[in-house]
Amino acid sequence: MTETHAGAHAKGHPYHMVDPSPWPAVGALAALGMAGGLILYVHTGAWWLLIIGTVLTLLTMILWWRDVVREATFQGHHTNPVQRGHRFGMVLFIASEVMFFAAFFWAFFNASIFPQEAIGGVWPPPGIETFDPWDIPLVNTIILLTSGATVTWAHHAIRENNYWGSVLGLAITVALGISFTSLQIYEYAHAPFSFRGGIYPSTFFMATGFHGFHVIIGTCFLSVCLYRAIKRHFKPDHHVGFEACAWYWHFVDVVWLFLFCWVYWWGGA
Numbered sequence: 001m002t003e004t005h006a007g008a009h010a011k012g013h014p015y016h017m018v019d020p021s022p023w024p025a026v027g028a029l030a031a032l033g034m035a036g037g038l039i040l041y042v043h044t045g046a047w048w049l050l051i052i053g054t055v056l057t058l059l060t061m062i063l064w065w066r067d068v069v070r071e072a073t074f075q076g077h078h079t080n081p082v083q084r085g086h087r088f089g090m091v092l093f094i095a096s097e098v099m100f101f102a103a104f105f106w107a108f109f110n111a112s113i114f115p116q117e118a119i120g121g122v123w124p125p126p127g128i129e130t131f132d133p134w135d136i137p138l139v140n141t142i143i144l145l146t147s148g149a150t151v152t153w154a155h156h157a158i159r160e161n162n163y164w165g166s167v168l169g170l171a172i173t174v175a176l177g178i179s180f181t182s183l184q185i186y187e188y189a190h191a192p193f194s195f196r197g198g199i200y201p202s203t204f205f206m207a208t209g210f211h212g213f214h215v216i217i218g219t220c221f222l223s224v225c226l227y228r229a230i231k232r233h234f235k236p237d238h239h240v241g242f243e244a245c246a247w248y249w250h251f252v253d254v255v256w257l258f259l260f261c262w263v264y265w266w267g268g269a
């Protein structure tokens with residue numbers, strides 16, 4: 001009998017009853033500090049509370065997830081029913097992210113399909129110089145699609161207990177994520193319009209900017225998985241943390257395909 005099954009048998013059920021933790025309370029306090037700090041910064045220009053709240057939030061995230069990794073990897077608490085619950089939770093989270101981006105696409109299509117008289121009734125608005133979709137956007141598309149293949153390679157390597165394949169696949173995926181972000185920063189730095197330049201820049205930067213933010217989060221997620229893969233945390237039948245990361249990264253890939261096709265190509269024509 002494995003340690004996980006032995007622990008579940010001793011409890012009389014396969015579920016994980018989480019020990020009391022300070023992180024929910026600390027996280028709520030940190031979020032309050034971040035929100036209050038942002039309001040304070042907007043109204044007075046003082047940034048000290050925002051910095052404290054942000055640092056405390058990041059620290060809470062690191063320590064809380066450290067505890068979850070310990071529960072899963074070393075303490076044997078993440079039995080099959082617990083893993084199934086985590087998968088359902090990740091599916092619901094990605095569904096909420098779909099709705100999040102749907103709002104940005106709705107704003108973009110509302111402005112582009114029915115351009116208002118205030119912008120001349122045409123899209124893109126007069127005076128807007130759009131990006132060439134076959135330049136950096138195409139390169140970034142190739143990068144993200146390739147990263148989707150490499151993270152899938154890493155997943156198959158984990159399931160086949162191929163240590164070096166999983167590490168190499170994740171390392172390449174992290175490098176591709178960093179490359180995508182670097183190219184997008186370069187693109188933004190050379191944008192021919194500013195965020196406050198009208199409806200086109202607003203919808204463009206909101207949609208692509210929030211996607212870029214998700215790429216940064218996903219790259220951090222992948223980096224943690226790379227570290228855990230190096231430490232041999234993942235087993236062929238026990239790697240829910242990596243599965244969640246892979247699903248999130250594939251979601252980021254799909255969103256970018258929509259952005260490339262509609263915002264860069266169709267919307268910039």
